[in-house]
Amino acid sequence: MSSTPSSDRQADPGTGVTTPEPVLSVRHLRVEFPTRHATLVALDDVSFDIAPGEVLGVVGESGAGKSMTGNAVIRLLEPPGRIAGGEIRLAGRRIDDLAEDDFVPLRGRHIGMIFQDPLTSLNPLFSIGDQLVETLRTHLPLSVAEARERALALLREVGIPAPETRLDSYPHQFSGGMRQRVVIALALAAEPELIIADEPTTALDVSVQAQILALLKRVCAERGAAVMLVTHDMGVIAETADRVAVMYAGRLIEIGPVNAVIRRPRHPYTEGLMASIPALAERHARLYQIEGAMPRLAAIPPGCAFHPRCPHAAERCAHRRPELMPAGASLAACWLHDPEDPLPRRAQEVAR
């Protein structure tokens, strides 16, 4: 669990981190869940940056820690989860050590969040106008009338038809896709620099998903907001993200430009992941399956968490945990890319 200094990583040209001042900078983030039997480590030494206006996709299986990362950044971890180490910087300012009262004004104003299920994200007892006006007036010095004007403009912008007539409607009067548009309007109301979108399209009909993604991408681009897009859907990432971070068992195992990661994955897990996706694996006769399953948090193996399932695993994988190491255009946490003594690959190559 030793860690290289963060400067090592930032200096690396391969990560695609170009600006000296990222919107979000996460270093060695560690999240723990103390339980009855043991303290579970839900996030372990996670480090990444997001540049202004950039869309960073975060992928992984359920339980890999991708949603946890978003929740930790905006500090909405379900208890008893807590940040146990590392640091989070927003536009250079450290925010993980702020008192709760000082953190509250950041939410919505500087960091917006969109959740998975638009059906449950809106309070059913308040009209969407109420919820918008309340959000706007929390962050901006507006009168109710001004806030209503702003709310109308926002609804128009996210593509709600005839917003004047819908402002006083209640959430149950909207369809799922329309509700997610309202949610996006709410998250963007105070123009935050960073949007965390946690599976924003998973609960929607396939036909609506593309529209919502396009909308999200457009409104964020117009505002220059950075996006952390959490999803398990590589298709969504391929379409929307600039860079992608792959998570496994609470660790970040590969991060790089989206094209590089899709075309030339560097971590054996990512290779398996790509090969198992139908659209990306067309040329393969059969879909690839990674043997076994991701370990539960209570039973993460020592060394590289993936080594029991890895076709290339060697002795050191079981003992020493690999740091993120430069691998082509990306960074990968795998001994195959050890700059001093790269591990030899075993025979079969899964993806190309």
Place this chain on the structure above:
Amino acid sequence: MSRDVKSTVESPPASPPPGRLRTFLDSDIVYSWQRQPVVIAATLVTLAMFAGALFAPWIAPQNPFDPGQLDLIDAFTPPLTRSEFTGTFYLLGSDSQGRDVFSAILYGSRISLLVGFAAVLFALVLGTALGLLAGFRGGWRDALIMRVADVQLTFPSILMALLIFGVIRGLLPRSMHAEVAIIVLIVAIGLSDWVQYARAVRGATMVEKHKEYVQAARVIGLPDGRILFQHILPNVLRPVLVIGTIGLALAIIAEATLSFLGVGMPATQPSLGTLIRVGQDYMFSGEWWILLFPGVALLVLALSVNLLGDWLRDVLNPKLR
């Protein structure tokens, strides 16, 4: 296919299954019990009070129901005092009849617990039977039972118990009232409390009824009665037991309340509630112990049984929380 079967047969047996005691001791129930000092205390107190009630004739210094054992001259002896007339020691004092309050509490909790258990059993059996019938047969039986349940549920059970008590008394000749008081009480409390069991069992039965094993049992022509008792009943017992554990505390309180109101156990056969009603008269004249000790006994009993019931419910069925 045949290879699969063969390989399973040949595969070496897994490590021997752990013994039942071991399984029990490893279970969440025991774990949760050990973790909560309050629950441990409640268990010990409940067991102690059960034992006190059960062995009252051997523990109690006197039989408070036997007039021959009472000395009127010892009336109103304060607690922890030896009577200056007869030399009898009264741990918790004596009442207006010279009755030892400690003995009266032991015998009283005997009646309280008897009525409580019997009423819960009565409600449980009646409610389970009606619930099985309603859930399994459906149709007009279901409609009738559930409508009656709805109407009854509109009223608080203590009111139902009072009403049922009054009606049964009206139907019986006046001379019998004292003798059958305990049975009337059990029936009244039981009848006022069957609805919850019936509802839970009906719901569970309707779920079980449509499961494949029941359908299968029907297909092979098992009689309804057998299906009900051998297949469905065991599966619906868990919610019933959960309700029952909480119901016991409620039944004990209901009995005490009725007796306190003067419509339960007569003063010749006092339960804890009766003792409190009688003791209330002496509160103002300074003989506080006649009221306070039975009151504390009831408080401790109700509280610890309730705590145990709550805890058991949480452990057995986390969803009910």
Place this chain on the structure above:
Amino acid sequence: MLAFLIQRVLQAIFVMLVVALIAFSLFHYVGDPVLNMLGQEASEADRAELRAQLGLDRPVVVQFWQFVANAARFEFGISYRSARPVTELIAERLPATLELAVISAIFAVVMGIVLGIYTAIRRGSWLSNVIMTVSLIGVSLPTFLIGVLLIYLFAVELGWLPAFGRGEVVELGWWNTGLLTASGLRSLILPAITLGLFQLTLIMRLVRAEMLEVLRTDYIKFARARGLSRRVVNLRHALKNTLIPVITIIGLQLGTIIAFAIITETVFQWPGVGALFITAVRFVDIPVMAAYLMMIALVFVVINLVVDLLYYAVDPRLRVQGGAR
């Protein structure tokens, strides 16, 4: 809306008819009213005359109809025990019960909601733990025991408050109130606490459980993610959603308060209808029992109706029809 209302009213009438049938059966089958009213020594002729006078010689269905018609006019005949019209007995005791019940209800609802919110928001703090533990005792304790212990402590030992009765009462037309005199108010404190305590703990635990549930929902998380202050999230968003399911239970609990007044009135010798009912049960005074039963049923039915309407008013999902779905 109208269909909903009509359905609820019909349901209420059905319940009232069932209760009327039970009350009527009490009259008809439990004991012999003629024997009860005239005693053993009356001649056969006297009995036949009274029987005819009471309409007991007519067919059962006609009698039931008569009973319902009378009940609708609040006529329940003559008390077997005091030989006075039941309606009169109830009317003179009703103000005492209602005042006690209303004050207890206000106490229980206000304190219950406030403490419920507090223990949900400050979950795990020492004060919350203390409140929860005390509330468990409150739920476990029989109402009468609470009353007796309160009397012992505050009336007998400390001598601060009266132990029984209603204090001085002021007549206001047909109503008599204890709320306008110092002794009346002082007399009300202990019974109101006794009667309200159980409901208070119940409401508090309910509000807490419901609030904790709501605080876990996505829309609360989203409200926090939008940057709303803790106060707005808790007291505006969470509270409103909490109260909707709680309204039903609170409504039903208010009905229970009137019923539980029986116990409190006995403990404090409060001159209300509950004490009247207990005496009736003890002496098998059927007309009083029947009238009380009908009265309680009416209270419950009305409360249920009001709760349904309230629900309707508060929850837009019921009120406003869905649009695009």
